[in-house]
Amino acid sequence: MTEKMSRSLSRGLLHTVIIFIALLWLIPTIGVLVTSFRPAQDVANSGWWTVFESIFSSVRLTLRNYEVVLSRLGIGRAFLNSFLITLPATLIPLGIALFAAYALAWMRFFARTFVFMIIIALLMVPLQMTFIPILQIFNKSGLAGTFPGIWLAHSGYGLPLAIYMLYNFISGLPKELFDSASIDGAPPFYIFLYIVLPLSVPIIASLTIFQFLWVWNDLLVALIYLGGTPDVAPITVQISSLVGSYGQDWELLTAAVFISIVPSLAVFFGLQRYFVRGILAGSIKE
Amino acid sequence: MYTKRLTPWFYLIPALAILGFFLVYPSFHTLYLSFFGKRSQVFVGAGNYIYVFTNRVMLTAFRNNVLWVAVFTTVTVFLGLILAVLFDRVKYEVIVKSIIFMPMAISFVSASVIWKFVYAFKPGGTPQIGILNALLDTFHLPPVAWLIEKPWINNLCLVAVGVWVWTGFCMVVLSASYKSIPKQFLEAARIDGAGEWGVFWKVILPLLVPTVIVLATTMVVFVLKIFDIVYVMTNGNFGTEVIANRMYKEMFLFRNFGRSSAIAVVLLLLVLPVMLLNLRRFRREERR
Numbered sequence: 392m393t394e395k396m397s398r399s400l401s402r403g404l405l406h407t408v409i410i411f412i413a414l415l416w417l418i419p420t421i422g423v424l425v426t427s428f429r430p431a432q433d434v435a436n437s438g439w440w441t442v443f444e445s446i447f448s449s450v451r452l453t454l455r456n457y458e459v460v461l462s463r464l465g466i467g468r469a470f471l472n473s474f475l476i477t478l479p480a481t482l483i484p485l486g487i488a489l490f491a492a493y494a495l496a497w498m499r500f501f502a503r504t505f506v507f508m509i510i511i512a513l514l515m516v517p518l519q520m521t522f523i524p525i526l527q528i529f530n531k532s533g534l535a536g537t538f539p540g541i542w543l544a545h546s547g548y549g550l551p552l553a554i555y556m557l558y559n560f561i562s563g564l565p566k567e568l569f570d571s572a573s574i575d576g577a578p579p580f581y582i583f584l585y586i587v588l589p590l591s592v593p594i595i596a597s598l599t600i601f602q603f604l605w606v607w608n609d610l611l612v613a614l615i616y617l618g619g620t621p622d623v624a625p626i627t628v629q630i631s632s633l634v635g636s637y638g639q640d641w642e643l644l645t646a647a648v649f650i651s652i653v654p655s656l657a658v659f660f661g662l663q664r665y666f667v668r669g670i671l672a673g674s675i676k677e
Numbered sequence: 678m679y680t681k682r683l684t685p686w687f688y689l690i691p692a693l694a695i696l697g698f699f700l701v702y703p704s705f706h707t708l709y710l711s712f713f714g715k716r717s718q719v720f721v722g723a724g725n726y727i728y729v730f731t732n733r734v735m736l737t738a739f740r741n742n743v744l745w746v747a748v749f750t751t752v753t754v755f756l757g758l759i760l761a762v763l764f765d766r767v768k769y770e771v772i773v774k775s776i777i778f779m780p781m782a783i784s785f786v787s788a789s790v791i792w793k794f795v796y797a798f799k800p801g802g803t804p805q806i807g808i809l810n811a812l813l814d815t816f817h818l819p820p821v822a823w824l825i826e827k828p829w830i831n832n833l834c835l836v837a838v839g840v841w842v843w844t845g846f847c848m849v850v851l852s853a854s855y856k857s858i859p860k861q862f863l864e865a866a867r868i869d870g871a872g873e874w875g876v877f878w879k880v881i882l883p884l885l886v887p888t889v890i891v892l893a894t895t896m897v898v899f900v901l902k903i904f905d906i907v908y909v910m911t912n913g914n915f916g917t918e919v920i921a922n923r924m925y926k927e928m929f930l931f932r933n934f935g936r937s938s939a940i941a942v943v944l945l946l947l948v949l950p951v952m953l954l955n956l957r958r959f960r961r962e963e964r965r
Contacts, residue, residue, distance in 0.1 A: 409763060413776045416841065419791045420779075422808060426794065437804055438811050484695075491692035498685040504963060506689065511959050513700050515952040517902050519924050519941035521703035523710060523934050547699025550692055579684055608784030610905045614925070627786040631909050634790060641794055641806070648787045659782035663775070670846065671853050 427646040428452045434642040456646040464637070465621055466647045469629035473607060473651075475538055476625050480545035481602040484553050485595065487546065492557035493583050497569055507558075513551040521547075522615050529616060536623060541616050548612065549602050556672055560594040561587055597669025600662050607655050626651045704945070711938035725939035735940075738918040741832055745903055745919065748836050749843070750896040754889060756840070757847025761855050762881065764848075774852070778845035785842065785905035792838045793910055796823035827916040835917060838906050843899075847892055854888040855881065898948050920944060 425439040430453050442450055461467040494500075495507055525544065526535060534540035564587070572582050610627040617623050624632075630647050637643050659666065714721050729735050760777060764770045780788060797807025801819050805811040810820040823834045858881065866880045882889075904921035911917040913926070920940060927937035 405763065405766060409767060409773055412760065413773045416776050416780070418808065419795050419841070420783075422794060423791050434806065436806075438806050438808065440808065440811075487691045487695065490688040494685040494688035498688075500682070500685040503685075506693070507963075508956055508959065509701070510696070511955055512952055513696060515898060515948050515955065516700055516704055517921075517941065517944040517948065519902070519921060519944050520707045521700060522707075522941070523928060523938060524703035524706040525699060543695070544699060547695045550696055551700070554692060579688075583688075604782060608786070610784065610786050610908070611921075611925070615928075627784050627905075630790065631786050634793070634909055641797070644790050645794065648790045651787050652783050655782040655784070656779070659779070660775070663778075667849055667853075670849055 423645040423648055426641055427456055427649045428454070429642055430455070431640065431642045435639075456642045457650070460643055460646045460650065464633060464643065464647065465624075465629055466626065466633075466650055468621070469624055469626040470650060472623055473625040473627075474654075476541055476545075476613070477603060477606045479538075479542045480549070480606045481599055483542055484546040484549040484602060485598055488550055488553035488557055488598075489588070489591070489595070490583075491550075491554050492561050493587050495554070495558050496562035496564075497582075497587075498579070510551050510554050514555060518548055518612065526615060535616060536618055536620050538623060541613060541623075544612055544616050545602075545606050545609070549605065553598055553602065556598060556669070557591065557594060559672065560591060564590055593665065593668065594672065596662065596665040597672065600658060600666045601669055603658055604655055604666075707938045707941050710934055711942045712935075714935045715933045717934050721935060725935045726943075728936055729939050729943055734913075734918055735920075735923060737916055738913075738920045738923050740828075741917060741919050742901060742903075744832055745836055745839070745900050746897050748833065749839050749900045749903075750893055752836075752840050753843045753847045753896055754851075754893050756844050757849075757892075758851045758882075758885065758889070760844070760848045761852035762877065765852070765855060774845075774848065777848055780842040781845050783842065785838075786909050788838055788842050789906050789909035792834075792841070793824070796834055798822045798824075824911055824917075825915050831911065831915055831917055835906055835910055838910070839900065839903065843896070847896070850892055851885060851888060854885050858884050894951055894954075898951055901947050902944060 422439050425442055426434055429439065429442070430451055433451060461470075495503065529535035529540050534543070568586055568590075569582060572586060577585075607625075608627065609625075610631060613625050613628050617625070617628065621629070626647075630644070630651060633644060633647055710717050711725055712720060712722060714724075764773050767773070783791070794806075795808055796810075797805070798810055798820055799805055799807075805814050805820055807823075809823065813820055821830065824831050862880055862884070863876055866876045871879065902921050903919055904925065907913055907917055907919050907922045908925070913919065913922045921944070924937050924940040924944070927933045927940060
């Protein structure tokens with residue numbers, strides 16, 4: 392009976408359902424975008440959707456919220472900090488992981504399996520297991536609350552997945568390439584530089600996006616190692632503290648949120664193809 | 678000869694040093710600290726663990742983590758599956774997929790603010806600025822304090838934010854698997870008289886089971902450590918506490934290194950079965 396009913400499920404219903412779901416997914420973000428351009432008084436007294444009801448009469452839009460957020464509420468500084476944190480914290484682990492993955496994939500050596508098993512195990516270790524000892528060391532060595540400290544921390548936390556994904560890709564490269572190169576007498580570093588690196592560009596692109604989004608969107612690691620000092624706080628930490636102090640000033644919160652999602656959305660939509668490929672390489676092996 | 682044997686280690690040492698310093702060593706040290714008191718000076722045996730499993734707030738946190746694992750995992754995976762199959766049938770697939778996938782680029786912090794605004798609550802009689810309560814208002818229903826109403830409404834509202842962000846991920850993975858099913862399989866079932874539901878349940882789903890299992894495991898491991906959403910939206914108040922937020926509070930608010938270490942170890946124990954499973958699978962592949 393259900394089969395008959397489903398057969399009669401018309402195309403119209405299918406489109407309706409799909410468009411409904413798409414709207415459901417979009418509306419919260421649209422609300423934030425619209426609110427960030429409305430004057431505080433309007434935001435407090437009427438819903439953001441009323442903007443569309445009175446489209447020709449009395450819509451008041453303003454850039455003031457962005458001004459306030461960027462200059463007075465420290466979002467400008469935090470935005471810059473986020474970049475200063477994210478770029479090195481993306482590139483350092485990637486470089487280190489490339490070397491390690493190459494050795495694991497194409498060199499035979501003592502304890503190779505053991506090293507790889509440790510990396511597989513580390514993929515699963517909750518970061519919470521590491522916070523207290525590392526923070527104690529950071530406090531003693533003055534790395535707490537500094538950019539180099541958080542670069543290193545993100546490098547450590549990003550390495551297992553980066554090595555794992557790069558290994559899967561590099562070990563899948565055709566064996567003949569390596570054989571003929573080493574018969575020609577090419578040292579391992581030349582093979583790495585002139586064969587492995589150029590061929591790995593797609594997976595490197597995927598991983599760069601992964602790590603970029605992970606670090607850019609991270610809250611917990613920054614809270615732990617930067618401790619919410621405004622000079623170094625990234626935008627996620629700054630926004631979460633604004634939620635505490637400006638919880639009802641939606642026009643300001645929404646402007647801050649919108650600023651924070653512009654770079655990640657740009658990376659995301661610009662490089663979505665690589666992102667999807669990376670997800671597929673990382674999540675479904677075989 | 679020696680240099681040849683050493684070569685691999687030149688490539689590996691930077692990675693191993695960082696992994697050792699940031700993951701291996703601290704994990705053992707945290708395990709050690711979990712048997713000591715607040716300031717790591719007094720040995721307390723299983724004291725911290727007894728606290729973890731008997732304290733009232735911790736028990737709430739465990740209950741909520743169970744809710745997160747059950748609801749978040751089920752909804753993201755199954756909604757992802759349904760969307761993957763539905764979207765495959767329309768021409769504008771790419772556009773709708775991008776829309777569902779887009780929140781993956783948004784941080785949990787920003788997603789939390791976005792949804793806090795959706796859930797915004799004002800007492801009845803005043804104009805509602807949160808869209809959910811405004812919707813209730815148009816049906817002449819009283820507004821709901823979505824993030825305060827415990828225990829189910831507020832917790833499910835938090836889970837919904839996670840679902841909003843991560844369904845796209847599941848959809849993308851399942852969509853790729855779905856598209857790799859040879860179309861003849863589906864056609865054959867249809868010719869044999871199976872309806873679309875029959876095709877879905879008897880052909881598509883069984884073929885996607887391996888992917889579903891891998892995805893569900895990934896989601897469980899991920900969501901056990903859920904932190905940002907709770908931290909930003911309620912900070913664990915009104916019965917919404919979760920394990921990771923509790924660990925953070927014990928560490929920074931109460932400065933109790935023993936208890937927060939014990940909570941971290943419990944988190945590790947919860948993902949341990951998956952870790953062992955992965956290791957076993959790796960060893961099996963290695964032997965082949």
